[in-house]
Every structure is written in structure tokens, then in C-alpha cells.
Amino acid sequence: MSDVRGDTFPQLLAGLAATRGDDVAMQEKQYGIWQPLTWSEYERRVHDTAHGLAALGISRGEIIAVLGDNRPEWLIAELAAQSMGIAVVGIYPTSIGEELRHILTTSRARIVVAEDQEQVDKLLRLLEEETPNDAEPLRIERIVYYDPHGLEQYRDQVLMEFTELEELGRGRAAEHPGWFHEQITAGSADDIAVICTTSGTTSRPKLAELSHRNLLAMADHLTSIDPIDRKDRYVSFLPFAWIGEQMLAVACGLSRGLTISFPEDSSTQRSDMREIGPDVMFSPPRIWESMLSEVQVRIDEAGWLKRRVFGWGYSIGDTVAEMRVSGRKPGPLLSATHALADAVSTRPVRDQLGLTRIRRCYTGGAPMGPDVFRFFHAIGVNLKQIYGQTEICGIAVVHRDDDVPFNTVGTPIPGTDMRISDDGEVMLRSDSVFRGYHRQPEETAKIVDADGWLHTGDAGYLDDNDHLVIIDRAKDVLTASDGTRYSSAFIENKLKFSPYVEEAVVFPPEDSADGMTAMVIIDPATVGSWAENERLSYTTYTDLAGKPEVQELIAEEASRANEDLQEGIRVRRFVLLHKQLDPDDDEITRTRKVRRNVIADRYGDIIAALARADDRVDVRSRITYQDGSSTERVLELGIFDLTTYSVPEGRGRRPVWSGRR
Template sequence: MAEERTTFPRLMLEMAATRPDDVAMQEKQYGIWAPITWADYAQRVRDTAHGLAALGVERGEIVAVLGDNRPEWLIAELAAQSIGAAVVGIYPTSIGEELRHILTLSQARVVVAEDQEQVDKLLRLISEPTPEDGAPLAVEKVVYYDPHGLEAYTDPVLLEFTELEAQGRVWGEAHQGWYDEQVAAGTPDDIAVICTTSGTTSKPKLGELSHHNLLAMADHLTEIDPIGPKDRYVSFLPFAWIGEQMLAVACGLSRGLTLSFPEDSATQRSDLREIGPDVMFSPPRIWESMLSEVQVRIDEAGWLKRKVFGWGYDVGDKVARIRVSGKQPGAGLKLQHALADAVATRPVRDQLGLARIRRCYTGGAPLGPDVFRFFHAIGVNLKQIYGQTEICGIAVVHRDDDVPFNTVGTPIPGTDLRISDDGEILLRSASVFRGYYKQPEATAETVDAEGWLHTGDAGYLDDNGHLVVIDRAKDVLTAPDGTRYSSAFIENKLKFSPYVEEAVVFAPGSGTGTGASAGGMTALITLDPATVGSWAEHERLSYTTYTDLAGKDEVYDLIAEESTRANEDLPESIRVARFVLLHKQLDPDDDEITRTRKVRRNVIADRYADIIAALDRGDDQVAIRSRVTYQDGSSVERELVLQIFDLTTYTIPEGRGRRPVWSGRR
């Protein structure tokens, strides 16, 4: 069992000893994959660990890492762990107060940063005066691993990563045997990594995860979904996220996965196709964007290709419905499916980079049934997981051939699950975290004396023992007729549409206006610019900016039809009565959503209070002031009038059928 091998650094050294020439990771540089063997990996970790020691990093300290996924990210992580320190990952998109909060709370003296952009953010933060109600930063050294643009920087706080390694080699020569002693002194209960919680309602907490926590999770997951040393994994989601630590680091080191790092965010999709991973884990937004890409491509194809794919999809859908229920298709359908796969669905899988996939996961938020259905129909074994940072990201998962789309599966081995008397999901396993860093009171509220993790989520077990997650327990509401619901449930119904990027739903009376409520649920909706833009092009609808597109009557009509379809699946008392298309997308830099794209409802309720009040009153429109940025970079602040659409008076035009899942055309 991997968890008995105690720590990540020991696992790495074992890989270097038994598989020295095998590829541990590879990074694409200038169009060429540059491999790093397990022996090279271990040597670079040793040099970096010596370099950190030369900077004065000691056992028990925290080293911060800020940047996109590169080999240096993991080298820094393993180096810190080797000498008894821990790493806290910071999302590369973090700015301002969020960045200051994590650095202040962790008191990191050394920050490993990616490039000029991250260095500039840190230097700016270091130069700012300490807030009156805050503690000073402890940052003494910023180590960067991409030197482009930094050649002329002379700030003494800066140090290039290669120079850190060089200093480490010198320091190591003078301290023979020290590194091996430090690795041997590490224990399974040492903090391996500190991951930030999502922070939807407050500043993110720092969750302490030990080597034992993460390796126990890796053992329990791979007990049902085996991963081997020949498997490939493309790492492109932030290492600051528990999902990437879970698969790329814990499963990667314990099972010897080969990690591949795309050259750039712009080349992720093509690099994914080139590698063809065997296993993959991504949040819903990635799977939704893949489906959107397919919809756009198919809608732009000729009628023959559309017909062929439509036929192949229908065959694949029939087979998938049989298989996810644990049965097998008959011989005739199998033969038909083989042909359909060859001419229709396999080429799509190949285009998405999923041709070799054996299994893949989604988690962090609900994924729409239509999206699930699409991927299973084209032959992708996509499964939902459920977990939190506090339990190493995963506690519940679908089993192969048992994938009800409305559930998140059953507990992985070693995990206990129960529903409390008030409907809260409770979890217990060896992967429950050590606690929140420097927040013992919050830890005591989250993990009780018997070791149960109180998730704060409401849910129930269905007749087959599958977990169904409703929402955060505090967000479960009761309609006037007694129907219990959550805003997230309604929002997800709306977001199942390929045209809707985000939706925030409010109950009657949520508005802050003085007028009486018109009754009915209301929604703020933002568009998916790719799919709506493609639809507008097909409809020959011209527009300039996102704001212009969101204000078109034709687009309102499009979203009205999609919302009406979503309402059909909802109890009458919680159907959306009115909606507005927001003039901008929700942005993590504006604190409107988290870095993992979870909506911060309190920020939305405060920032868009006037719009919410107008929706609640049943107004026809609402005037706001907003800054609009154009494609050439220029911006102007102007008054906008947003239309409010009343769905209670809308009916879908007669004869207009439902669009297929794989198409954006009506």
C-alpha cells in the first residue's frame, strides 16, 4: 500500500532507484516535448531542497508557490517536503487582497513564482504599506522559474530558480548526507500541502493535508479505478486546487504516472490531443467547454456530416444507456455501435484528445445530465466524484457501468458516509484533513470528536445507495407551497443550456427595492460567448461586444426558450418567472466567482442589488452605469438599460422541437 511508504519524497526516491531512466514528466517547449526522467527529477529536487536550506527554510515552515503548472512547481513542492516544510499553492490568477491574505496567514518567507506577471504582483504587494488591521508580509525571497522579461530586474529579493539549484549544489557539497537524513526524518503525519478552500462566503481557509491523508486517498481510489506506471496524465489545472494534487501528485507519485505539461494555455487542447491521456480529472466547466466546441464544429459542418454524426450519436446513446445501468447491448446493437464509433464518435473523441481515455472524472460542482449523456454516448467513461479540500478532494465516486447522472456515486473504500438528522452529509476516512492552519476553532466546528467531517452540504441516499447532493445546507430553502429546493439546483438546470455560462437565482422578496414583490423566482444570466457567438453568426446577427450581444432581442428570445425548457423539469412553485441577461461575464478578479468558478452569492447580491430589486418588482427594464471595454482595449463608462424578460407570458413557438444535445441549432 502506498500510504505505508509514508511520504512523497520517499516515493520519489524509490521511483528514481527502481525506474531511473523512465520519464517522470515532460514539458512542451518550443513545440518539442522535453522529458525529465525519475533520476533527473530526484536530483533536481535534492538540489532545490539544498537551495531552500541555504535560504534558511527550516522544518515546519511554509513555502508558497504561485504560477501555472510546470516541472518547477512540483520540484519546489517535493523539495520543501523533503526538508520537513510544506507548500501552500496559490492560484496564478490571484491578485490583491486574496494574495496578501494567503501570504500573511502562511507567513511564507520564500515564494516560488512562475514569471514576470507573478513577480510584478509580488513586488507590488511587498512595496505596499501593511494595512492597519493586518499583519506584515514575511516574504524575503522570490524565486522565479521563467526568466523572460526579468533580465533587467535588479531587486535583491529576486532569485532565478536555476541559481537556487546551483546554490543548492554548492550547499549540498558542504553538507553531505544532510538531505537523506531530512527525508528519513519525515513522517506520514507531516503536512505535505496546504490547499485553500473555495471561499464562497469569506476569505479562503488553509486546509492542512498530510502525506498520509493524500496517499490513503490515492490507495482507496485506485483500489476501484486502477492506475499504472504506463498511464499518461496531462496536468493543466492549477496545483493550488485539491483536484490536481489528488491525481497528478498523490496518484502520480504513488503509481508512477507520467505527467505532461502543455506549452501554453492556448495550446492545451492540441497538446491534450497529442498526448492522449489515459486518465483525466476536470471541473464541469472543462467538459462543458468541450461540448460547446463540438456543438460549434458540428453546426459549421455540412448536412451530410451532421446526419452521419446524428445517427452515430443516437446509436452510442442507446448503448450508453444500457451500459451505465450495468447491462450489455445485444450482438446486433454491438455491431451497429462498432460502425457508428468508427465513422462518427471516435473521430470526435480523437479531436477532443480523449481517444485513449479509460476513465475520467468531474467534480467541484454538478454537471448537467445532458453533458454526461453526451460524453457517454461518444464512448467516454465520465464519472462524477464528490469530496472537499478537507477530505483530499474525493470521498464518493461512480463505479464503472453504474453511472446514474443525477447522483455522485457511492463511497470509495475506507470511507464512511452518513446523513445527519438534519440532512447534512457527514464523511469519515483516513483522508480527513489535519485542520485549518492557525484556525483551531474553525477546525473543531468542521471535524467532530468522532472524526466525522461535517461537509455543510445537504443530501440523501437514493434507493440504490447512491449519494444525491442537494446544495450547501444553509442554502436549502422552502417555497410557499412547502417545496424544499436550492437556488443551485435551479441554476444548474439553467446552466445545462450550452448558451448559459452562469446563472444566479433569487427567491421572491430577495430584492432590496421598496416596491412589492411580483412573486416568482428570478435570475441573473450570463452568456457563453463562444456558443452564443456561433449561434449569432449562423443567424447572421451582427454584434460588436459581449454587452451588445447580451442586449439583442433575438438573444433574449434564445435564452427564453432555453429557460422555458429548463422550467419544464421544475416544480411549478420554483420555476423562473423573470430573467435579465447581465451586461458582463462574472469575473474572479471582481470577487464575483471563486478561482474554481463557484458563485459568491453575497457579492452578487450586493453588487447587483438594483437589478435584483427590479427583477423582484416585475419591472420591464433597469438602468445601470457600467464600464464597457472594447476589443481594441479602449473603455468608456456609460449608462446601460437592461431588459427584463417575463417568462410567464412567453410560449415556445409552435412546431419548434428540442435541439439535439450535440447541436446549438434550434
């Protein structure tokens, strides 16, 4: 099929199969062994699957859904559907209940490709439930699963194994030679390639239609400043339902011929990354923050000599990184010292994280603290911030190499126009602006104007070097008593830089002179490690969060964060929540963004108690035991007043790379 154009993903695959058929396109680790799939084998399986989908009666213009973790079958199903002019809506594997129903009914998908027994059970349960009066009925006619483990005894007629679908396709292909080539050739750059869900922080997620043209324009513009080579390797472990993974693994992967590797399991992800040694990587801030937390825990558990050596190496790396991100070069002596420090100190840490071969990596989707950036640059990782939205294929602005101010998100990529409106809203325009929200033209008209400008809803400004600085969602930007504009997210990030804080939600005061209050969720791994070191016993997360010693620990971290904040926006009081925020409870999105309206409603009593400066607040919590029984408990949460607290005299600052003082 070397005669086809390269306007769509399937056309690019056809070209790669024709010119690099024996090269490895993707590989998956199974039972400890990497199983490769060449470009020609990839195309053959897409060919068979496309015929199989046609045999099931699905045709151009429809939508199929894919639900599950990253596996080769996800991409095979995606490319097979796209070969026929069928769009693919990805669903996060953690989605359940109403969220799952909403996506399936809105997309009107008749076929769902699901990973395993867990996902199949969720779908079968939905099909058995009565349709709510105000909801559309589900239209699912077939569930195709690609991991048969545990499904051997299922006899539901709606189920089909992925290998059975491929076999069905091979039979149809024998009767329709040339059909697959005709379908690919008929594909257009303006066909819908994927439908990605928006974050849904304030309402149900919307379904954003992204065309092949949108995604491939983004890939071309990004790689024009950050080239990706056909020999580069990429480890795919973030959900394909997320625009970030579609952006790099699929759009950049197919347009540049990347080899995609799939870890065997979430528990082996880090070791599998070390084996592959990816050249490029894109992850949201929570991944980088968890990496830093892991380093902090491991260094805190190390002996004094290792800690001292790492501290020396880190300080050298930090000095060199500070110079490089501002475009300066270290002198010969500093370069030589840095080479030694890297060999004995920071390179082993990169190796443990699987980042030894990384040339550049990105973070996006949410703001990340400058100190996290500083840490990774100090250990030799070229981490850069990107800014974008699902509606513009995930990226519009990015840092350039050797120009990475930690408090900005960079400058626009080629082909992207940007302007700041009179009221401070960031507006973007490029070939990557999406086609619109699926079946919601009125919502599309609200966000894309007649001139093609995407109204992001984010407030921002340009600094003296024309770098974009994002403040927060425009509706969430607040004004302090002295007139300073600020965002709750900025203060939350200051708190979250602490290795002991997993999440924080900050609430503005009713009286502008009263200061901020916060609900803090501790990190169970790092706080648990700290508690063990302090010989502090505990049983559950709730027990750990309720310890007075843990309150004192977080109080010191919050006080340190306050030092860099203006007086009017410092945190005055906080409470340690008795549980972690959970996407299944709608408290955070699947991409870990806080749903503030849910928090305000669910924890209204806590928020009110913080505002009143109470000493404590009672909350009701339902506990479910392993045998299925449950009981409701009343928990007393203490409120810590930081206005009367001071860091113990002589207590030194905690290094960036350590949880110890």
C-alpha cells in the first residue's frame, strides 16, 4: 500500500508497513519477556480487525468505544476503526457507573472493545440496569474483550474474544479482496480520528472530536522544535483515553515511526522503563511528583554517606541546571566537577527512575511546582512544561531547550497564534483546534469563535520574555485585600510540594483580612515512612492522618510554604482529611483534577468549621468491611491554627530531595 497518502493514521501505518515492515512497531512484556510486533504484523492485524468490525455491521461515520489499560489491541482496534472512517472514543479504565453510561450513550457506541473481566463485568452490569428516565438507552450490541483470563465460563451472547473478531475478519477478507485498501484510500484528513473526554471538573465530561488533521498538525509542529527520530523509544503507560497519550504515542508515534513499549503491569512499570530506557516521555505532574516522593523516601532510608554524596552531587547539578535553563554554559572546571558528580550521585538516581536515556520529557494537564522542576533539572532530566487542552490536541505552548523558566509554561509552538484578551483570558488558534463537542454544537460555539479562536477559560499573562504564565481557570482567579490577583491552585501547589502532602484544597476567606484555609490530604507512603522512622505506630490511613504528631509535621510544611506567600493569601488554618480523594467518588477527575463543586458540597461542614476558626469538626464516614457489611462512624477532625504556630527554633530547612530536616 505504498501508494496511499499520509493524511490519516491508517495511511501512515500503511506507509510504515511498506517501507519498514520488519522493524518493531510495538512490544508488550508478557511473563517477563518482551513480545515484539513489526509494522507489517501491526498492519495485518489492523486489516483483520477492520474486516471483523465490518462483519459485525458497523460502518463509516459511526463510533466505537475502547475501555481498558494500554495494550497493543487498543491501538489495533483504534487503527482498524479509523481505517473504515469510524471514530474511537477512549474511556478511562477506572471509569464506572454514571460516568461510563454517559460516555457510551452520548457516543451511541454499538461496539465496545474492553480489556478484561473487570471491564466486561462493568459493561454487563450497565446492560442489566434499568435505564434512568432522563437518560438515553445504551446501544451496545457487542463487547469484544482482548484478555480472556477469567472469562472462560461467560456465555453472554453479547461477548466476543478479540482473536475471534480477527478470525471473523480473515474470513470476510477472503470474500472481499481489495476492500481494506479502498477504505484506507477513501480516508480523509478531516475524518474524526478520536473522541477524547474533557476533564469534567465542573460538569459531566464533554466529548471532543479531534480529526487526523488536528492531531498530525500538532505532531508536525511539536517535532519541528523537538525532533523525534525513528529510533527513539517510548513507554506507553498512561491511558489512551487521555489526549496526552494520543498526542505522543499515536500522533507523534505514527508520524515519526516510534517504537511503543507496553509494561507488563502497573507494578512492573518502573523496572520495565529501566529496561527500555525511553528517549521521550510525557506525564502529568502527579507522575513526576510521585517519582520525587520515591527518591525522597529512598534517600531518607539510606546511610549518612550516601545522603552526603547525593547532597553534594545535587548541589553541583542544581548550579549547572540553573545556568543551562537560562541559556548559559558552565565553565571547564564546573563542567568537569559536574561530570564527576553526575557519575557518582545523580546518574544512579536517573537510572533507578528509568530516565538514563531521556533526551527530553514533558509535563502538562495541571500546574507543577517550580521546586519539582528544579529537582529534575538538577539530576540531569530535561523536563519541560507544556500548556494546552484536549480541544487543541493537548499542546499549544512549550518550553524550548535551555530556556525553561520554572514559573512559566513556555512559548507557542510553530503554527499556533496566541493572544491575551482584555479580561486576561488566554486565547489560541491553530490547525489543531478541535472540530467540536460531539452532539453539542451550542457548547462548541461558546468556546470557539467565528474567527477560529479557542477561548481556553484560563487566565494568564506574558512575562518580560514573552513566556506564558498561567494563573488559573479564569472563574477561579481571586483578588487579595491588597488587589493582588492570585489563584487557589498556586497556593495548593505550594503545599503539595511537600513530600508529605498528596493533595490540598484551599478555600478563600469570607473576610478578605482573615487569610486562607485548607483541607490537606496526606501522602500515605511518605508520611508512613516518616512515622516508622519516628517509631509512631498506626493502623489505617484514617488513624495516621489523625495523629497529633502528623498534624505538627504538616504544620511545619505549611509554615514553610507560607514564607513565600504574601501576607493576605497565607494559609491560616488547615485540617487533615480522614480519607484520600477518589475519582470513583467524583471528588477528583481521572486526571487528578479536583472537582471543587463536589468538594464544596460534600465537605461543607469542614469548610464552615475552618471559616469559623473552630478547634475541631465532626464528620460521618461509612466504613465497608471485607465481608460486605458496613457501618457509619463519627470521626473528630482537629483543626490546626497556624497563626499561633512557629517552627521550632533551630529546626533547619528540609532539602528538596529529602523528607528529613
